[in-house]
Amino acid sequence: MVHQGIVQPLLTDLYQITMAYAYWKFNKQSQAAVFELFFRNNPFKGGYTIFAGLSDCIEFVSNFAYSKSDIDYVKSILPSSVEEEFFHFLSGIHGDQVTIAAVPEGSVVFPRVPLLRVEGPLATVLLMETTLLTLVNYASLVTTNATRFRLTAGNDKPLFEFGLRRAQGPNGGLSASRYCYIGGFNGTSNVLAGKLFSIPVVGTHSHAFVMSFSGLTDLCKTHVQYATGSDSKLFDLKCGTQKWLTQISPMLDVAEDEIIEGELAAFISIAIAFPTNFLALVDTYDVIRSGIPCFCAVTLALDEAGYRAKGIRLDSGDLAYLSRQSRCQFQLLAERLNKPWLSLLTIVASNDINVRTMNSLNQQGHQINAYGIGTHLVTCQEQPALGCVYKLVELDGVAKMKLTQERSKLSLPAKKKVYRLFGENGSPLADLLQKYDESPPLVDQQVLCCHPFQESERKYIVPSRVEEMNCNYWIKGKSCKEIPKLVDIRNYCQNQVNSLRRDHQLLSNLNTYKVFVSDALYQTMHKLWVGDTTMREPGSYHE
Ligand SMILES: Nc1ncnc2c1ncn2[C@@H]1O[C@H](COP(=O)(O)OP(=O)(O)OP(=O)(O)O)[C@@H](O)[C@H]1O
Numbered sequence: 001m002v003h004q005g006i007v008q009p010l011l012t013d014l015y016q017i018t019m020a021y022a023y024w025k026f027n028k029q030s031q032a033a034v035f036e037l038f039f040r041n042n043p044f045k046g047g048y049t050i051f052a053g054l055s056d057c058i059e060f061v062s063n064f065a066y067s068k069s070d071i072d073y074v075k076s077i078l079p080s081s082v083e084e085e086f087f088h089f090l091s092g093i094h095g096d097q098v099t100i101a102a103v104p105e106g107s108v109v110f111p112r113v114p115l116l117r118v119e120g121p122l123a124t125v126l127l128m129e130t131t132l133l134t135l136v137n138y139a140s141l142v143t144t145n146a147t148r149f150r151l152t153a154g155n156d157k158p159l160f161e162f163g164l165r166r167a168q169g170p171n172g173g174l175s176a177s178r179y180c181y182i183g184g185f186n187g188t189s190n191v192l193a194g195k196l197f198s199i200p201v202v203g204t205h206s207h208a209f210v211m212s213f214s215g216l217t218d219l220c221k222t223h224v225q226y227a228t229g230s231d232s233k234l235f236d237l238k239c240g241t242q243k244w245l246t247q248i249s250p251m252l253d254v255a256e257d258e259i260i261e262g263e264l265a266a267f268i269s270i271a272i273a274f275p276t277n278f279l280a281l282v283d284t285y286d287v288i289r290s291g292i293p294c295f296c297a298v299t300l301a302l303d304e305a306g307y308r309a310k311g312i313r314l315d316s317g318d319l320a321y322l323s324r325q326s327r328c329q330f331q332l333l334a335e336r337l338n339k340p341w342l343s344l345l346t347i348v349a350s351n352d353i354n355v356r357t358m359n360s361l362n363q364q365g366h367q368i369n370a371y372g373i374g375t376h377l378v379t380c381q382e383q384p385a386l387g388c389v390y391k392l393v394e395l396d397g398v399a400k401m402k403l404t405q406e407r408s409k410l411s412l413p414a415k416k417k418v419y420r421l422f423g424e425n426g427s428p429l430a431d432l433l434q435k436y437d438e439s440p441p442l443v444d445q446q447v448l449c450c451h452p453f454q455e456s457e458r459k460y461i462v463p464s465r466v467e468e469m470n471c472n473y474w475i476k477g478k479s480c481k482e483i484p485k486l487v488d489i490r491n492y493c494q495n496q497v498n499s500l501r502r503d504h505q506l507l508s509n510l511n512t513y514k515v516f517v518s519d520a521l522y523q524t525m526h527k528l529w530v531g532d533t534t535m536r537e538p539g540s541y542h543e
Pocket residue numbers: 315316317318319320321350351352353354357360361364
């Protein structure tokens with residue numbers, strides 16, 4: 001649904017189709033395959049990742065079928081030597097041939113844990129690789145990024161995603177809006193995302209809007225209706241604003257002729273258009289000498305008409321300093337005019353904010369109540385891709401492993417189950433990967449946890465709670481677990497992040513949470529690794 005018809009079987013790399021042909025030609029297409037999708041390192045040098053994209057994966061698989069025009073196109077790009085029968089085979093491929101197990105969407109996950117396990121005929125499962133990866137990689141990356149902003153901002157600060165204009169294309173923008181919401185953002189400026197996903201939509205106004213007004217003579221309307229009272233009664237917001245400006249200028253220590261009249265006119269016009277929602281961008285000219293006085297004058301006039309203004313947005317300069325200064329001005333007027341609500345007006349900050357900026361603002365001390373974040377959030381500038389991969393782990397019941405000189409690229413063989421082991425305080429201690437048919441670890445009983453590569457690094461853990469992380473979502477055409485609503489995935493994701501131990505939550509803590517393997521899985525893996533001839537046979541490699 002995020003991708004509006006783009007996600008279809010041909011959204012793949014050509015080599016999946018050419019390999020499928022070779023499988024078909026050598027009669028391997030129906031071998032029972034198990035592939036697992038995982039990543040090798042947490043993004044952003046962080047301590048965790050959020051798994052996202054599952055709903056889209058299930059939707060993709062459930063609709064998987066090549067149309068006649070797909071088949072015609074594939075025929076046109078493959079050499080004429082490709083046998084016609086292969087195209088009959090392709091048109092018979094459907095999502096009901098596969099079974100999918102996954103960890104729930106919004107889960108905190110760690111390197112090497114299978115996020116998605118896809119089982120079925122070798123060619124069919126292979127043909128889904130690229131699409132599944134593209135559905136999970138960016139979704140998980142941007143959701144993880146959003147949670148990092150949420151952790152840095154704290155739970156009490158609304159976060160708004162403003163990234164559409166800077167995103168990697170329309171589809172990137174739409175995905176970002178959806179997944180940032182899961183990651184803990186409160187709303188988006190993206191109207192289509194609001195319509196499609198029922199995410200709250202929010203908006204202020206731009207500098208261009210302010211710049212388009214030259215003075216008060218631009219205002220062809222000057223009145224608003226009173227918030228309460230009869231329909232016919234109008235309040236002159238322009239006159240009211242001018243009166244208040246004269247009164248508050250000396251209190252704010254600005255001369256009335258420092259005020260930019262176009263800015264004042266812009267604020268009056270937006271307040272007349274949206275009297276219940278007045279939030280002004282105050283940094284077009286000079287925040288302290290013009291923006292804040294104009295905003296306060298309109299706010300006080302609106303108050304006379306019975307409306308409560310929302311606040312301001314700062315979009316340039318030193319956001320810590322300007323937010324503190326703005327708050328001081330609000331407080332000063334609140335005291336002088338005996339209107340305590342003035343000191344509580346919202347200050348929204350935007351302008352290229354990233355996690356580092358936000359941390360720095362926290363350290364400096366600021367008065368920002370909410371953030372609008374675009375570029376760094378949606379483009380994931382700090383790390384633009386999550387390296388999820390999709391590897392063959394079992395074929396016709398035989399464990400398969402990607403063997404390579406580079407240890408970080410070794411894959412863990414065999415169809416697995418994932419268990420999360422919890423400590424007494426309710427936080428996860430470590431994950432344990434077991435072979436599929438091993439008996440599960442038990443609460444209050446010690447379980448041997450092995451480092452996948454270092455024999456000396458083994459220990460017993462006694463979990464206070466054990467959670468099996470991956471469960472079936474789709475069994476050969478039948479959906480067997482409901483995909484939660486977006487808001488429920490969001491709540492689950494927030495709980496997942498909050499349940500992490502502080503040191504695992506840290507934003508720069510690459511791979512400290514441990515993912516162990518059982519002794520049986522360790523043995524299987526090391527037999528393959530050292531080249532046991534009974535298990536390592538030609539064709540055990542999968543790139
Ligand atoms: N107090 C602060 N501490 C740390 N970073 C900040 C602070 N205030 C703003 N920033 C960040 O500094 C960066 C740029 O600020 P700068 O003042 O140069 O931008 P600007 O006012 O928009 O200027 P320009 O006209 O060059 O665009 C932004 O990424 C912004 O988020």
